Amino acid sequence: MKEKLKNASPYLVLIIGSIPFFIMYTWLIMNSFSKYVSFGLIPKEFTLENWSFLWSPIPWGLERTSVWTVLLNTLLYAGGVAVLQVLVCTLAAYALSRIEFRGKTLILGLQMLLRAFPGVLLLIGTFFVLLRLRLLYTIPGVILARMSMEIPYGVWIMKGFFDGVPWDIEWAALVDGCSRIQAWRKILFPLVMPGLLAISIFAFLAGWEDFVFAYILLPGETKVMSVLLQGLMATEVMDYGLLAAISLFYMLPAMLFFLVAQRALARVTIAGVRA
Amino acid sequence: MKVTLENLTKYFGKVVGAEDVKLEIGDGEFVALLGPSGCGKTTTLLMIAGIYKPTRGCVYFDDQLVNDLPPRDRNVGMVFQSYALYPHMTVFDNIAFPLKLQKVPRGEMEQRAQRVADMMGIGQLMDRKPAQLSGGQQQRVALARALVKEPDILLFDEPLSNLDAKLRLRMRGELKRLQMELGITSIYVTHDQVEAMTMADRIAVMNLGVLQAYGPPGQLYDHPETMFVASFIGSPPMSFLKMAFEESEGGFYLRGKGLNLRIPDEKGHLAKRNGPPNEVIMGIRPEDIAIVGEGDVRGEVYVVEPLGREDLVTFHLEDEEMRVLIPAPFEGKIGDVMGLSYDKNKIHLFDPRTEESLLKEK
Numbered sequence: 001m002k003e004k005l006k007n008a009s010p011y012l013v014l015i016i017g018s019i020p021f022f023i024m025y026t027w028l029i030m031n032s033f034s035k036y037v038s039f040g041l042i043p044k045e046f047t048l049e050n051w052s053f054l055w056s057p058i059p060w061g062l063e064r065t066s067v068w069t070v071l072l073n074t075l076l077y078a079g080g081v082a083v084l085q086v087l088v089c090t091l092a093a094y095a096l097s098r099i100e101f102r103g104k105t106l107i108l109g110l111q112m113l114l115r116a117f118p119g120v121l122l123l124i125g126t127f128f129v130l131l132r133l134r135l136l137y138t139i140p141g142v143i144l145a146r147m148s149m150e151i152p153y154g155v156w157i158m159k160g161f162f163d164g165v166p167w168d169i170e171w172a173a174l175v176d177g178c179s180r181i182q183a184w185r186k187i188l189f190p191l192v193m194p195g196l197l198a199i200s201i202f203a204f205l206a207g208w209e210d211f212v213f214a215y216i217l218l219p220g221e222t223k224v225m226s227v228l229l230q231g232l233m234a235t236e237v238m239d240y241g242l243l244a245a246i247s248l249f250y251m252l253p254a255m256l257f258f259l260v261a262q263r264a265l266a267r268v269t270i271a272g273v274r275a
Numbered sequence: 276m277k278v279t280l281e282n283l284t285k286y287f288g289k290v291v292g293a294e295d296v297k298l299e300i301g302d303g304e305f306v307a308l309l310g311p312s313g314c315g316k317t318t319t320l321l322m323i324a325g326i327y328k329p330t331r332g333c334v335y336f337d338d339q340l341v342n343d344l345p346p347r348d349r350n351v352g353m354v355f356q357s358y359a360l361y362p363h364m365t366v367f368d369n370i371a372f373p374l375k376l377q378k379v380p381r382g383e384m385e386q387r388a389q390r391v392a393d394m395m396g397i398g399q400l401m402d403r404k405p406a407q408l409s410g411g412q413q414q415r416v417a418l419a420r421a422l423v424k425e426p427d428i429l430l431f432d433e434p435l436s437n438l439d440a441k442l443r444l445r446m447r448g449e450l451k452r453l454q455m456e457l458g459i460t461s462i463y464v465t466h467d468q469v470e471a472m473t474m475a476d477r478i479a480v481m482n483l484g485v486l487q488a489y490g491p492p493g494q495l496y497d498h499p500e501t502m503f504v505a506s507f508i509g510s511p512p513m514s515f516l517k518m519a520f521e522e523s524e525g526g527f528y529l530r531g532k533g534l535n536l537r538i539p540d541e542k543g544h545l546a547k548r549n550g551p552p553n554e555v556i557m558g559i560r561p562e563d564i565a566i567v568g569e570g571d572v573r574g575e576v577y578v579v580e581p582l583g584r585e586d587l588v589t590f591h592l593e594d595e596e597m598r599v600l601i602p603a604p605f606e607g608k609i610g611d612v613m614g615l616s617y618d619k620n621k622i623h624l625f626d627p628r629t630e631e632s633l634l635k636e637k
Contacts (some may be wrong), residue, residue, distance in 0.1 A: 046355035171326050174346040175377035176420070190363045 032245035046075050051243035054249075060154035065228065066117045067246070073139075074208060074224040081207030082200045085154050088147070088197055090192075093158030109154040116274070119149035120212055130217060137218060154199040161195030162188075201261045208254050225250045276321060276427035276460050277302050278527050283332035285318050287624055291484040292318035295332070298479055298489065303458040305451070307475035309465055309507070315484035316464045317432055324430055325349050336427065347376075349428075352421030356433040358413045360405040366392070367401040373424040387575060391419045411442050422457075426553045429454070431463040435470065447473060468508050472496070480504050502630040505558050505623060511587055513558045517627065520546065522556045529557055532592045534572045540617055546624050546633040555633060558623035561587065561600040570614030576607050590615065 032050050053067045095101075096108060096260030126145045127136070165188060173183035211226040217222075223231070229250065234242055278300040285292035293315035300306045308316035321327040325346035334341050338441060341349060360369050368375075370386040379387070391397040395415040405413055414434060435443045435448075451474045454461050458545055465471055471478045472492045480487040480495065480503070488504045490496055499505035505513050518531040527543025529536045546552060573591030574597060581587075586605040590597045590613075599615065607613060624633040 070582065166359070168355045168357055168359040169361065171321075171324075171346075172355060172361075172406065172420075174326060175324055175351060175353045176373040177345065177347040177424070179345070182376070187361055 006132065011117065028244050028248060030274070031240050032248050033245075050239075050245040052082055053242070053246060065223070067249070070223050070225055070228050071221055071253075074226075077143060077146075077210075077224050078204045078207030080139070081147045081150070082204040084143060084147045085150055085203035085274055086200050088151060089154030089158045090196065092151075092155050093162050095158050095234065096155065097162035110255065111155055114152040115156065117249065122149075123216060126213075127217065131135065134187040138219065139218065139222065142213055142217045143207070146207055146210055149213075150199075150203050157199050158192065158195050165191050197261060197264060201258065204257065205254060277338075278460060279333075279335040279463070279469045280319070280323070283319060283322060283329055283331045283334065284330050285315075285322060286330045291315075292327075293481075294484045296481075296486050300460060300462065300477075305461045305463065305474060305476045306456050307465060307471035307478045308481060309468060309471040310481035310487075311466055311507070313483075316466075316481050318484075319481070320430055320432055320462060320464050323428070324351055324353055342485070350424070350426050350594060351428045351430055352424060352426035353420050353430040354417045354432065354434045355384060356436050358405075358417040358434075358437075360416055360420075362405050364367055364404070365401065366397065366403050366405070366408070369405065369416055370401075370419045370423055372420065377424070378386045387423055388419075391423045392416075395419045395423075410438055411446070414438065414446070416628065422473075422533050426459065429459050429461040431461065431465075433465055435465075436467075450474065450575055469510065472508065478508075482507075498632070498634070499623065500632050500635065501559075502556065502558070502632075505625070505632075508561060511561045511598050513560050513598065513623070514595075514623075516557045516559075516592070516595050516597070518555055518557050520550070520552050520624075522547065529555065532572065532595060534592075535631040536571055536617065537619075538622055538624075541620065542624065542634060545636065549633045549635060550626065552626055552633065554627050556625040556627050556630075558625060559597075559617055560621065561598040563618040563621035564597070564599040565616045565618075566599070566601060567614050567616040570616040572615055573612050574615050575612045576609050576613065578609065579605055579607075581605075585609070 033046055033048070034050075057066045096104065104118045128137040130141045130145060133141070135144065165247075169187060170183055173187045174180070178186065209226065210224075211230065214228050215230065218227075225246075229243070229246060232239070232246065278298075280296050283296040283298075284294050296315070296319055298319075309317060310316050315518075318327060325344060329342060329432070336349070346433075353359040354630060361372065364372070367385075370392055371384050374384045389398060389401070392401060395418055397402050397412055397415045397419065398614060400412060400416075405416065408416065411547065417434070431450075435446055440448060447470060459507050463474065464469070475492060477489060478495055479489045482503050486606070488500045492508075495504055495508050499508065506515070516532055516534075518529040518534065518536075521528045521530060522543065527538050527540065527546070529538060532626050541549045546555065572592060574592045577591045577596070579586055579588050581603065584603060585600045586603050587604055588601055588607070590599060597615065625631065626633055
């Protein structure tokens with residue numbers, strides 16, 4: 001009996017720990033499909049009225065916002081962060097991994113420091129930088145700002161991957177007949193692909209879930225999903241149903257992206273074993 | 276394809292990789308670059324491959340200067356210590372890679388790759404990935420990849436170091452045999468003097484970036500030009516004793532450590548001409564010492580190491596060590612005092628200051 005208890009105890013702990021999350025998600029789903037929910041969990045009726053934002057603009061105040069525009073903005077935002085992140089971090093990491101130059105140790109040390117630094121603290125400074133660059137209140141500006149906060153993390157991961165490709169594999173490629181660019185394309189790139197996927201996922205999700213940067217640096221007509229949600233909550237009468245529905249809608253693409261990318265990531269990692 | 280190196284030098288900032296290396300490798304020759312870690316042998320090899328650009332000096336293939344030629348245009352095949360197989364490609368893709376880059380048509384590519392793979396005994400492993408192969412198999416794939424483009428020169432960077440002892444022994448013989456059959460000029464970097472001695476036509480010994488000696492194995496073994504070469508080549512290594520050199524009563528004598536040794540006159544004359552030294556360092560190989568009743572000197576047994584066929588006994592002569600190879604079994608035990616006799620013709624003499632041989636005949 002005691003043996004069974006010992007075996008079951010990790011599961012027990014996990015189940016007990018998961019209950020709050022379970023309740024929360026159930027609340028979300030129930031609320032999105034019903035106008036009124038008693039005791040927070042048992043729906044009164046099943047209705048798709050909360051989901052009407054999918055086909056008609058959301059009425060609030062004097063504005064009429066189509067959720068699809070907002071979704072597109074969010075996709076562009078997150079996608080922009082991901083693409084820019086991959087470009088900058090890969091190039092920087094390759095240089096930091098392969099090339100000796102003065103100040104290299106300093107830069108690496110700074111990366112470590114910046115990783116521990118909360119990006120939100122830099123918001124005011126970023127505001128002024130964007131102002132000077134004439135990028136304030138523009139989508140490219142926000143993308144740039146958000147992405148720059150993710151650089152230390154991305155560079156660190158990519159550098160690790162580049163360090164993991166030994167010198168002699170590049171040399172072997174050169175001797176076999178590659179030019180430097182061919183060696184990069186055919187040999188190096190496939191081997192660091194898992195790293196690229198990893199940082200693009202992280203960057204995308206960082207952009208997707210971001211609220212503060214989008215809120216502060218992009219007020220006005222152009223909204224992303226997180227700002228939309230915040231706007232809905234600011235009205236006097238809170239429509240929980242609508243809120244729940246939009247939240248679920250907000251969650252789904254990210255979950256989908258994560259699932260797909262994770263599968264691709266797992267496949268690539270197994271193949272990328274060192275000889 | 277002949278390879279000629281002239282004053283080949285490579286500096287990494289202030290660190291000397293290799294300095295003024297001068298070497299001539301004949302067509303179809305198997306040359307070993309031998310030396311301890313950091314001696315510059317891999318640096319030299321990489322300059323021949325074109326991966327490092329020389330700081331100074333020239334590399335010639337036949338009579339063509341190739342300093343500025345990128346590796347892809349040099350038609351060399353290279354086998355690395357870690358094999359450097361592409362982990363994301365199958366064995367077939369690995370071997371065929373050089374051909375693919377040369378845009379060889381598919382059919383011919385498959386045929387040539389299969390042929391080389393069969394020659395290496397790995398023809399049935401074409402669909403595997405490198406991670407699924409044993410060390411020996413990976414090494415053969417690396418070799419196949421180097422050979423498939425039918426290179427003019429083969430370069431080896433300690434290819435056998437990662438194999439277990441038995442496999443290493445077998446591969447040594449196979450590599451030597453292969454090179455003789457194919458007749459491709461081969462340059463082989465190693466720190467293992469046994470590998471160099473058994474495989475190479477000529478050995479280039481390097482230390483601290485500088486070429487110490489270059490010649491056939493036998494010559495380096497019997498007539499080493501410097502103390503470094505003498506101590507590095509041959510296992511168990513040579514023993515050295517510091518002695519006083521005297522000419523008296525019509526003969527040449529070495530005195531010290533309880534020894535009063537008369538050396539052959541030719542050696543004495545050579546030493547005198549190349550010196551003349553007051554002090555010399557005497558070198559003698561373990562197999563050139565015998566245990567004889569009184570002998571030239573008496574030494575105390577310090578440690579006995581059985582090697583199976585022979586026993587390696589280390590003697591102490593006052594404060595110096597002397598290694599002796601004795602056909603097994605050795606009858607003595609630690610602490611016994613015995614007489615040692617030297618083969619006078621096999622004595623080597625070195626200048627204590629320059630560490631160069633005093634027996635050079637030039």
